[in-house]
Amino acid sequence: MPTEHIVRSYDEDLRKLRDMTARMGGLAERQVADATRALVRRDTELAAEVVQRDVQIDALEREIEAFCVKLLALRQPMAADLRVIIAAMKASNDLERIGDYAANGAKRSIVLASQTSIGSLNGFERMAHLVQENLKAAMDALVNNDAEAARRVWEADEPVDAIYNGIFRELLTFMMEDPRNITAATHMLFIAKNLERIGDHTTNIAERIYYAVRGDSLPDERPKADQSAFAVVRPAGE
Amino acid sequence: MPTEHIVRSYDEDLRKLRDMTARMGGLAERQVADATRALVRRDTELAAEVVQRDVQIDALEREIEAFCVKLLALRQPMAADLRVIIAAMKASNDLERIGDYAANGAKRSIVLASQTSIGSLNGFERMAHLVQENLKAAMDALVNNDAEAARRVWEADEPVDAIYNGIFRELLTFMMEDPRNITAATHMLFIAKNLERIGDHTTNIAERIYYAVRGDSLPDERPKADQSAFAVVRPAGE
Numbered sequence: 001m002p003t004e005h006i007v008r009s010y011d012e013d014l015r016k017l018r019d020m021t022a023r024m025g026g027l028a029e030r031q032v033a034d035a036t037r038a039l040v041r042r043d044t045e046l047a048a049e050v051v052q053r054d055v056q057i058d059a060l061e062r063e064i065e066a067f068c069v070k071l072l073a074l075r076q077p078m079a080a081d082l083r084v085i086i087a088a089m090k091a092s093n094d095l096e097r098i099g100d101y102a103a104n105g106a107k108r109s110i111v112l113a114s115q116t117s118i119g120s121l122n123g124f125e126r127m128a129h130l131v132q133e134n135l136k137a138a139m140d141a142l143v144n145n146d147a148e149a150a151r152r153v154w155e156a157d158e159p160v161d162a163i164y165n166g167i168f169r170e171l172l173t174f175m176m177e178d179p180r181n182i183t184a185a186t187h188m189l190f191i192a193k194n195l196e197r198i199g200d201h202t203t204n205i206a207e208r209i210y211y212a213v214r215g216d217s218l219p220d221e222r223p224k225a226d227q228s229a230f231a232v233v234r235p236a237g238e
Numbered sequence: 239m240p241t242e243h244i245v246r247s248y249d250e251d252l253r254k255l256r257d258m259t260a261r262m263g264g265l266a267e268r269q270v271a272d273a274t275r276a277l278v279r280r281d282t283e284l285a286a287e288v289v290q291r292d293v294q295i296d297a298l299e300r301e302i303e304a305f306c307v308k309l310l311a312l313r314q315p316m317a318a319d320l321r322v323i324i325a326a327m328k329a330s331n332d333l334e335r336i337g338d339y340a341a342n343g344a345k346r347s348i349v350l351a352s353q354t355s356i357g358s359l360n361g362f363e364r365m366a367h368l369v370q371e372n373l374k375a376a377m378d379a380l381v382n383n384d385a386e387a388a389r390r391v392w393e394a395d396e397p398v399d400a401i402y403n404g405i406f407r408e409l410l411t412f413m414m415e416d417p418r419n420i421t422a423a424t425h426m427l428f429i430a431k432n433l434e435r436i437g438d439h440t441t442n443i444a445e446r447i448y449y450a451v452r453g454d455s456l457p458d459e460r461p462k463a464d465q466s467a468f469a470v471v472r473p474a475g476e
Contacts, residue, residue, distance in 0.1 A: 069324060076314040086307060093331060107467040172420055179414040179473040186410060229345040235417040
């Protein structure tokens with residue numbers, strides 16, 4: 001029965017799309033984890049690996065996009081299937097950016113390994129840990145088609161922003177203490193910003209999943225706590 | 239003749255999509271221009287306007303996405319038309335990010351207006367000017383369906399990266415001169431990074447246009463000059 005054959009193989013296509021996206025998500029998670037480990041352990045070899053591995057994520061994005069275009073052209077999907085395909089295509093963009101941020105952090109950790117003093121890394125470890133957990137939860141929500149789990153990920157980014165604000169102020173103070181800290185602290189600032197952006201992209205992915213499963217969007221404004229764009233820190237004694 | 243009617247109205251749909259994207263691009267250009275003007279003139283009112291206007295760009299992104307999904311579902315487009323729709327959807331993501339970066343810069347310029355010394359703005363003005371020109375050229379390439387113009391935009395980002403590297407080093411030196419410069423210089427660093435990211439998103443848009451018109455992609459690696467992730471700057475006398 002050719003019709004049934006086509007239907008079954010379409011389901012297989014959608015499963016394949018989901019698998020590709022989950023694989024890309026797993027790779028992105030690993031990049032974030034390894035970039036953080038490289039920073040904390042001053043492991044420049046691992047950092048270099050993270051930088052090199054980024055091409056794999058880029059390649060997966062192109063594969064997913066090409067596969068989505070093929071599905072759109074050949075299958076001419078409607079409603080729910082169309083949403084799943086568009087969500088996968090957009091999630092792959094977010095994962096590609098997450099990969100870029102991890103690789104950029106790894107590059108900076110190579111410079112940091114040559115600096116004597118780089119300040120406290122506690123905030124970074126907590127932030128990276130939360131970001132990875134959210135990313136993992138987002139990919140689980142994708143695999144399980146779970147809109148409620150996606151909503152929880154979407155709501156869980158606020159503590160990430162709060163840690164980022166703390167790190168921002170801490171690093172400015174660290175720079176003010178000694179000008180020799182400035183190069184290191186600047187790279188640390190960008191690594192913290194990268195982690196904050198990874199958190200934002202993770203919430204984007206959660207929004208895509210929610211939309212794909214439910215067909216409607218989460219509210220425009222999610223709980224946000226990043227106030228660093230307005231931060232003013234003064235040198236001690238001023 | 240109903241067939242002809244359908245065909246004509248499909249062309250109209252695609253023209254409408256192009257118009258929406260061009261309008262979004264125009265708004266994004268204006269946000270970048272006004273954010274830069276607000277920074278240079280210390281005009282906090284204009285900066286606040288830029289921050290508020292960002293919702294318009296976000297709304298346009300959602301409109302474009304919804305319209306693309308409608309076109310995909312109702313028109314079931316093939317080949318070239320499918321590419322145009324996907325390119326518009328992805329370009330609208332990039333424009334939304336450009337809007338976010340402009341608004342973030344505007345927020346920071348409000349803090350900077352309260353700082354006594356913020357260092358030289360020459361590099362910023364040059365960088366912002368180049369970034370705006372490239373964005374304008376990208377939107378022209380979109381309106382004119384011009385793949386060669388899109389390729390030129392894609393190649394034109396290198397000088398933006400070069401100015402960014404210069405600003406990065408300048409600001410680190412400015413911080414080392416006096417700890418009271420650190421808050422201002424940190425916000426300036428992020429504004430410069432925002433402009434550099436706006437340049438990157440503009441090249442993404444150029445890639446989408448090239449792909450939509452030609453059906454094949456530009457090479458993986460474009461000329462890049464951002465080396466700031468590896469930069470080390472030492473305090474004078476060290």
